[in-house]
Amino acid sequence: MPRKILGLSAFYHDSAAALTADGETVFAAHEERFTRLKHDASFPGQAVLACLEQGGRRLPGGKPLTLGDLDAAVFYEKPLLKFERLLETHYARAPGGLRQFTAAMPVWIKEKLFLKKVLRDKLSGLGLRGAEGVKLLFTEHHLSHAASAFYPSPFGEAAILTVDGVGEWAAGSIGHGRGGDIEVLREQRFPHSLGLLYSAFTYYTGFRVNSGEYKLMGLAPYGEPGSGAVKKFREKILSELADIKPDGSLRLNQDYFDYAVGPRMVVEEKWEELFGLPPRAAESALTREYCDLALAIQEVTEETVLKLAREAKRLTGSKNLCLAGGVALNCAANGRLLRENIFDGLWIQPAAGDAGGALGAALAAHHIYFGEPRAGGGKDRMRGALLGAEYTEADALAMAAARGAVWERLENGELFDRTAGLLAGGAVVGWHQGREEWGPRALGNRSILGDARDPEMQRKLNLKIKHRESFRPFAPSVLAEDAGLYFEKSSASPYMLLTDYVREERRESRPDAYASLAPLEKLRLRRSDIPAVTHLDYSARVQTVDAGDNPRYHALLGAFKKRTGCGLLVNTSFNVRGEPIVSTPGDAYRCFMRTELDYLVIGNLLFDKKQQPPWREKL
Amino acid sequence: MRETLKDLWNFLRARKKWWLLPVILALLAVGALLVLTSGTAVAPFVYTFF
Numbered sequence: 001m002p003r004k005i006l007g008l009s010a011f012y013h014d015s016a017a018a019l020t021a022d023g024e025t026v027f028a029a030h031e032e033r034f035t036r037l038k039h040d041a042s043f044p045g046q047a048v049l050a051c052l053e054q055g056g057r058r059l060p061g062g063k064p065l066t067l068g069d070l071d072a073a074v075f076y077e078k079p080l081l082k083f084e085r086l087l088e089t090h091y092a093r094a095p096g097g098l099r100q101f102t103a104a105m106p107v108w109i110k111e112k113l114f115l116k117k118v119l120r121d122k123l124s125g126l127g128l129r130g131a132e133g134v135k136l137l138f139t140e141h142h143l144s145h146a147a148s149a150f151y152p153s154p155f156g157e158a159a160i161l162t163v164d165g166v167g168e169w170a171a172g173s174i175g176h177g178r179g180g181d182i183e184v185l186r187e188q189r190f191p192h193s194l195g196l197l198y199s200a201f202t203y204y205t206g207f208r209v210n211s212g213e214y215k216l217m218g219l220a221p222y223g224e225p226g227s228g229a230v231k232k233f234r235e236k237i238l239s240e241l242a243d244i245k246p247d248g249s250l251r252l253n254q255d256y257f258d259y260a261v262g263p264r265m266v267v268e269e270k271w272e273e274l275f276g277l278p279p280r281a282a283e284s285a286l287t288r289e290y291c292d293l294a295l296a297i298q299e300v301t302e303e304t305v306l307k308l309a310r311e312a313k314r315l316t317g318s319k320n321l322c323l324a325g326g327v328a329l330n331c332a333a334n335g336r337l338l339r340e341n342i343f344d345g346l347w348i349q350p351a352a353g354d355a356g357g358a359l360g361a362a363l364a365a366h367h368i369y370f371g372e373p374r375a376g377g378g379k380d381r382m383r384g385a386l387l388g389a390e391y392t393e394a395d396a397l398a399m400a401a402a403r404g405a406v407w408e409r410l411e412n413g414e415l416f417d418r419t420a421g422l423l424a425g426g427a428v429v430g431w432h433q434g435r436e437e438w439g440p441r442a443l444g445n446r447s448i449l450g451d452a453r454d455p456e457m458q459r460k461l462n463l464k465i466k467h468r469e470s471f472r473p474f475a476p477s478v479l480a481e482d483a484g485l486y487f488e489k490s491s492a493s494p495y496m497l498l499t500d501y502v503r504e505e506r507r508e509s510r511p512d513a514y515a516s517l518a519p520l521e522k523l524r525l526r527r528s529d530i531p532a533v534t535h536l537d538y539s540a541r542v543q544t545v546d547a548g549d550n551p552r553y554h555a556l557l558g559a560f561k562k563r564t565g566c567g568l569l570v571n572t573s574f575n576v577r578g579e580p581i582v583s584t585p586g587d588a589y590r591c592f593m594r595t596e597l598d599y600l601v602i603g604n605l606l607f608d609k610k611q612q613p614p615w616r617e618k619l
Numbered sequence: 620m621r622e623t624l625k626d627l628w629n630f631l632r633a634r635k636k637w638w639l640l641p642v643i644l645a646l647l648a649v650g651a652l653l654v655l656t657s658g659t660a661v662a663p664f665v666y667t668f669f
Binding site: 105 | 622623626636642643646647650
């Protein structure tokens with residue numbers, strides 16, 4: 001019988017569950033996809049049920065598991081260590097932070113201190129046999145991240161870098177993975193944190209902490225590189241806010257920050273005095289100053305990540321690097337890390353944020369607690385990150401019948417060809433196939449697709465379909481074998497976690513007055529022959545699609561290439577702003593009908609918007 | 620409850636953070652008082668005390 005371990009991540013943000021069997025990931029899912037609450041932090045009950053039900057069916061024997069079948073359930077961090085941090089931090093700052101302390105303590109005393117009991121009760125509440133007997137284990141937050149980065153990677157030995165806001169005490173770590181072992185060599189400790197520094201700027205520029213960091217990263221290229229304003233902001237960050245050492249460790253000047261014991265990320269008055277601009281109100285106009293500020297913190301972050309990587313190389317002597325933690329979702333920093341060639345191999349966990357901790361916790365228990373060896377093989381073991389729930393054609397047909405939806409069933413060859421034709425004609429298509437993705441990126445199974453050559457596609461997708469800010473860029477999916485035709489570095493990037501630059505010959509030159517244009521005026525300029533996925537600095541957050549990882553998506557890209565000569569599409573997650581990525585056929589159809597999507601494909605069923613009955617919210 | 624107290628004890632011993640013990644005990648005592656007295660006639664006593 002394989003050793004089966006359930007990993008859990010919950011109660012902070014992005015809760016998730018993952019099932020491993022003999023160190024292989026069988027199933028992994030985010031709770032938000034089931035509950036439809038974005039960044040849902042509650043106990044991942046539905047994800048656990050899916051792990052046991054759908055994951056169990058994929059194991060020898062082919063039947064759903066009960067909790068009694070598990071060798072252990074592992075929570076991704078240690079609550080008592082976190083409690084220690086809370087007490088010590090408040091003690092050190094007392095009497096400051098009293099209000100925050102009194103707000104936090106009841107939750108700890110009633111619930112979080114008794115997490116073992118809470119977890120056991122929640123597992124019992126699922127109505128499955130064996131909840132009382134489950135062995136409950138706890139791993140450290142950054143060990144969970146490190147395990148999620150190293151064990152599924154193709155490397156037998158690698159340096160491991162984890163960087164995020166904060167776990168228990170650690171806000172980052174450098175480790176060394178060898179076979180089944182992970183040795184932690186260095187830690188960056190709270191309150192000094194690169195992730196929290198980036199989040200502080202996210203907050204100050206009017207975006208939401210823990211989810212708006214992508215927006216800040218997307219805003220950075222609107223800043224003017226090398227300009228006086230960016231230089232000035234950088235100098236202020238490095239002289240007043242953060243003392244960043246050559247080894248990448250840092251100390252944040254706590255006079256400017258409030259997050260340690262207060263309800264705000266920063267002391268706004270001091271920041272306003274320092275940078276000479278007030279905190280930006282959410283949804284207000286984006287002026288050049290905020291773009292320059294975004295660029296300054298992005299540059300500082302990238303440089304710090306490079307320093308950390310060089311230190312990891314110095315400490316381990318390894319040729320390979322594995323990355324995880326929320327900062328590892330900063331694909332611009334990752335792309336720069338790749339281009340610097342510090343390591344021969346770079347691998348990033350697709351669910352690099354806290355959700356990925358569920359998988360890391362399970363893998364850490366398997367290899368470290370149970371001492372099981374790690375299978376070799378030298379290949380990426382994330383199966384294209386297609387590890388989540390899958391729905392059958394019968395599910396889609398039942399949904400269609402209930403909705404009175406009109407569909408057409410096409411065999412594979414015709415489906416790919418027809419869909420490619422629709423895309424080439426300018427249509428925007430919702431593409432729902434197979435197992436859903438693990439991690440925040442849609443990778444071709446829960447995606448909205450469009451023609452990247454269409455100069456109007458970015459605005460159309462942002463404003464008419466995704467209902468999100470028009471400055472935000474879109475990412476390309478490209479046939480892996482064609483990546484070199486479009487991008488400079490053209491490295492494998494299956495999880496859309498690396499930026500690359502559009503090749504020089506595809507770019508269009510900027511007008512002389514470019515620097516003086518307002519941010520959104522810059523957006524309207526055509527930047528390349530694939531304008532919908534070319535960001536202002538000619539970068540693109542590339543997904544390379546391999547036929548082995550996702551044959552159906554590869555076939556669609558191939559059909560589009562056959563028709564147009566271009567093996568590349570815009571790929572954005574199948575959701576609207578504020579909602580999680582769609583999971584079920586019903587979610588997909590709802591999103592399709594509520595937006596200006598033109599077509600929907602679920603498995604082999606094609607839905608044409610023009611033929612659908614009027615949308616009713618309730619059946 | 621017993622399991623949690625045992626875990627706390629082991630944690631303090633492993634971390635050698637004995638100074639946290641009175642803080643944690645006081646917090647647990649306050650917590651217990653709040654839980655026990657919530658919705659009872661004793662509740663006003665708690666409010667005047669804190």
